[in-house]
Amino acid sequence: MATLRDVAAAAGVSTATVSNVFNGTGRVSEAVRARVTETAAALGFAGPNPAAASLRRGRVGIIGIVLAENLGYALGDPAAGAFLTGVAAVGDAEDVGLTLLPAPPASPGAPGPAARGLPTLERAVVDGAIVYSIEEDSPALPALVARGLPLVAVDSPRDATGAPWVAVVRVQDRGGAQAAAQHLLSLGHRRVAVLVDRLATAPARGRATWADARRAASSVIRERLAGYADAWRAAGLPLSSLEVHQAGANSAEAGAGATAALLAAPSPVTGVLCVSDVLALGVVRAAQARSAEVPGALSVVGFDDSPLAAEAGLTTVAQPLREKGEVAARALLAALAGRPVDAAPVLPARLVVRASTGPPRVNRC
Amino acid sequence: MATLRDVAAAAGVSTATVSNVFNGTGRVSEAVRARVTETAAALGFAGPNPAAASLRRGRVGIIGIVLAENLGYALGDPAAGAFLTGVAAVGDAEDVGLTLLPAPPASPGAPGPAARGLPTLERAVVDGAIVYSIEEDSPALPALVARGLPLVAVDSPRDATGAPWVAVVRVQDRGGAQAAAQHLLSLGHRRVAVLVDRLATAPARGRATWADARRAASSVIRERLAGYADAWRAAGLPLSSLEVHQAGANSAEAGAGATAALLAAPSPVTGVLCVSDVLALGVVRAAQARSAEVPGALSVVGFDDSPLAAEAGLTTVAQPLREKGEVAARALLAALAGRPVDAAPVLPARLVVRASTGPPRVNRC
DNA sequence: TTGAAAGCGTTACCAA
DNA sequence: TTGGTAACGCTTTCAA
Numbered sequence: 001m002a003t004l005r006d007v008a009a010a011a012g013v014s015t016a017t018v019s020n021v022f023n024g025t026g027r028v029s030e031a032v033r034a035r036v037t038e039t040a041a042a043l044g045f046a047g048p049n050p051a052a053a054s055l056r057r058g059r060v061g062i063i064g065i066v067l068a069e070n071l072g073y074a075l076g077d078p079a080a081g082a083f084l085t086g087v088a089a090v091g092d093a094e095d096v097g098l099t100l101l102p103a104p105p106a107s108p109g110a111p112g113p114a115a116r117g118l119p120t121l122e123r124a125v126v127d128g129a130i131v132y133s134i135e136e137d138s139p140a141l142p143a144l145v146a147r148g149l150p151l152v153a154v155d156s157p158r159d160a161t162g163a164p165w166v167a168v169v170r171v172q173d174r175g176g177a178q179a180a181a182q183h184l185l186s187l188g189h190r191r192v193a194v195l196v197d198r199l200a201t202a203p204a205r206g207r208a209t210w211a212d213a214r215r216a217a218s219s220v221i222r223e224r225l226a227g228y229a230d231a232w233r234a235a236g237l238p239l240s241s242l243e244v245h246q247a248g249a250n251s252a253e254a255g256a257g258a259t260a261a262l263l264a265a266p267s268p269v270t271g272v273l274c275v276s277d278v279l280a281l282g283v284v285r286a287a288q289a290r291s292a293e294v295p296g297a298l299s300v301v302g303f304d305d306s307p308l309a310a311e312a313g314l315t316t317v318a319q320p321l322r323e324k325g326e327v328a329a330r331a332l333l334a335a336l337a338g339r340p341v342d343a344a345p346v347l348p349a350r351l352v353v354r355a356s357t358g359p360p361r362v363n364r365c
Numbered sequence: 366m367a368t369l370r371d372v373a374a375a376a377g378v379s380t381a382t383v384s385n386v387f388n389g390t391g392r393v394s395e396a397v398r399a400r401v402t403e404t405a406a407a408l409g410f411a412g413p414n415p416a417a418a419s420l421r422r423g424r425v426g427i428i429g430i431v432l433a434e435n436l437g438y439a440l441g442d443p444a445a446g447a448f449l450t451g452v453a454a455v456g457d458a459e460d461v462g463l464t465l466l467p468a469p470p471a472s473p474g475a476p477g478p479a480a481r482g483l484p485t486l487e488r489a490v491v492d493g494a495i496v497y498s499i500e501e502d503s504p505a506l507p508a509l510v511a512r513g514l515p516l517v518a519v520d521s522p523r524d525a526t527g528a529p530w531v532a533v534v535r536v537q538d539r540g541g542a543q544a545a546a547q548h549l550l551s552l553g554h555r556r557v558a559v560l561v562d563r564l565a566t567a568p569a570r571g572r573a574t575w576a577d578a579r580r581a582a583s584s585v586i587r588e589r590l591a592g593y594a595d596a597w598r599a600a601g602l603p604l605s606s607l608e609v610h611q612a613g614a615n616s617a618e619a620g621a622g623a624t625a626a627l628l629a630a631p632s633p634v635t636g637v638l639c640v641s642d643v644l645a646l647g648v649v650r651a652a653q654a655r656s657a658e659v660p661g662a663l664s665v666v667g668f669d670d671s672p673l674a675a676e677a678g679l680t681t682v683a684q685p686l687r688e689k690g691e692v693a694a695r696a697l698l699a700a701l702a703g704r705p706v707d708a709a710p711v712l713p714a715r716l717v718v719r720a721s722t723g724p725p726r727v728n729r730c
Numbered sequence: 731t732t733g734a735a736a737g738c739g740t741t742a743c744c745a746a
Numbered sequence: 747t748t749g750g751t752a753a754c755g756c757t758t759t760c761a762a
Contacts, residue, residue: 013733015733015756016733016734017733020732027732028731047488051416054419055756060490081443091467095485097467120461125415125427148409307673369741370740380741380749382748385748393748413739417739419754420739421742421754
């Protein structure tokens with residue numbers, strides 16, 4: 001592959017001039033520009049080597065998006081897709097590329113600084129990064145912070161682990177969750193389950209205590225659970241009638257798998273508040289498969305209003321996913337450009353009532 | 366920010382040694398390793414500068430994914446998300462990052478090599494790229510080819526515009542489409558519409574001719590249309606009873622907008638073959654809004670079997686989206702590693718019959 | 731308007 | 747096992 005120097009030599013000009021031609025920068029006579037362009041074409045020189053240019057410039061024109069777990073898993077949630085769409089839209093407008101960075105979960109016995117299992121994260125050529133919904137104890141966070149990159153957090157720890165965030169973007173998770181629970185209460189439900197993917201980093205299934213729930217590893221989960229509890233408290237109901245269950249993962253399958261436990265109990269719940277739409281859709285599917293009508297026998301509420309929810313007629317708490325991506329991207333780009341940044345935007349959440357919730361059926365027994 | 370050289374100086378060793386410590390490479394005594402690690406920590410050195418390392422190494426550990434149009438638009442299609450998931454899964458496994466590269470559509474009057482509006486594409490620091498479903502006349506293609514990067518095409522031109530593809534990944538679009546059309550035929554439909562997003566690069570709406578259809582800008586669209594026509598031909602039916610309509614864009618809204626024309630004609634169609642699920646979902650929604658039952662008054666078939674389709678009970682042609690991503694990524698990584706590559710994998714497509722198709726209702730008049 | 735030259739921060743080869 | 751030392755390919759003053 002020809003280099004800029006080759007072109008300079010062949011065209012009989014300096015490398016500085018060739019660089020100027022290719023960067024649109026500066027004053028170059030039309031004659032020289034033409035000669036350089038031609039020579040470049042003849043040599044098959046496609047433009048400055050990006051790695052070299054990045055090194056020299058100190059900027060790359062690419063921002064990273066750090067996604068929880070591995071990329072494949074993260075993109076499986078349509079909510080993540082919507083968020084990315086927002087980030088991408090802003091990136092487009094500012095001619096900034098997007099690199100997806102996987103943040104593996106905490107693993108015990110991390111070796112030296114070299115082979116900690118975060119190679120992509122530590123070596124990615126990016127100007128800054130948006131940290132999307134990663135677990136608070138992920139080793140990715142310190143690794144990123146150590147790099148000294150400008151960082152924007154989305155859906156992340158309230159106290160943010162001391163990371164020097166440029167901005168922390170949040171959603172009214174607690175208020176949205178409260179509205180969801182309030183909705184079920186006002187329909188007449190009094191025995192309801194809360195279904196989370198998992199409370200701790202290690203997946204677990206089955207019923208959990210509220211004490212565990214309050215210590216959930218994810219701040220978003222904590223907030224949502226707190227919101228559900230708020231509604232219960234406001235109604236003067238005991239938390240014993242608001243059971244917390246873990247599905248083990250954030251997927252429709254996991255939601256389906258957890259459904260039996262909800263319905264089979266001695267006194268089954270009449271409603272389920274799920275912390276994500278994918279979980280909720282799994283519950284709906286499993287309930288119907290067991291001939292438990294939704295919402296007749298079981299009301300189901302999701303969270304996120306991901307694209308799937310509307311299709312499925314799922315009552316859910318909508319958060320502006322796309323806008324969240326836009327806000328985060330704009331904050332990061334502003335910081336990179338040295339512009340002032342809103343350090344703590346909070347986006348609204350709102351209940352969207354669809355067909356998956358209704359009054360509880362009166363007990364036939 | 367401290368550099369590797371600073372660390373070397375402070376620790377009283379050579380830069381080579383520090384480099385070795387941080388790359389796990391080579392033999393470094395435990396004592397030296399410890400001293401270097403400590404010094405680095407003390408200086409706040411987070412590891413080698415990725416841009417510099419990339420320049421020196423000649424590799425980055427990142428592959429690009431070129432998406433049609435702009436990223437925001439592309440990610441709006443859940444099918445793209447599923448594909449990306451596949452690519453990401455392979456990337457994870459091989460510790461390779463993913464950069465999303467936007468490929469703007471053709472625009473007239475492109476200026477010099479510098480400011481052609483493809484900055485991200487021309488400057489992205491990647492080792493190779495997967496070109497996903499981009500238009501055949503996109504300026505992105507020559508720009509990429511000029512860079513001399515190893516390239517894998519997905520859903521791309523049959524003749525591939527002479528680009529030196531490492532591999533071209535295809536799906537049995539034609540066969541899948543034929544099966545879809547055959548399905549409607551066997552249900553008794555004889556007057557059917559084909560709904561595409563658009564045939565040419567410039568968006569257009571309304572009915573089109575088969576002559577236009579055969580010249581569609583996208584090879585995938587051409588293949589699918591050919592498949593529909595195959596079924597018609599095999600049944601001995603005239604193409605005049607298989608109307609081609611353009612929706613103008615690949616979105617549910619566009620599909621909905623095109624629905625009126627399908628139903629309002631003097632002799633309305635009884636079935637619609639859509640080239641994507643999002644279009645199909647738009648048609649279903651719009652038909653129902655006009656009190657045309659699906660499938661009673663109108664049978665609707667999608668394409669892709671994106672995650673939305675199952676939720677909505679849409680009959681569609683399934684293609685292995687995730688696997689497509691995996692195959693493409695593996696091909697590219699193999700090429701980068703100098704391993705042998707299957708240059709022309711073809712993935713299967715299969716009809717998935719759900720609730721959106723049924724026999725045509727007998728005309729009441 | 732053009733050129734000379736000094737790095738940007740690494741890695742990898744070869745020698746010690 | 748460690749160090750010296752060339753590159754890697756470019757951008758950017760500063761001078762001419």
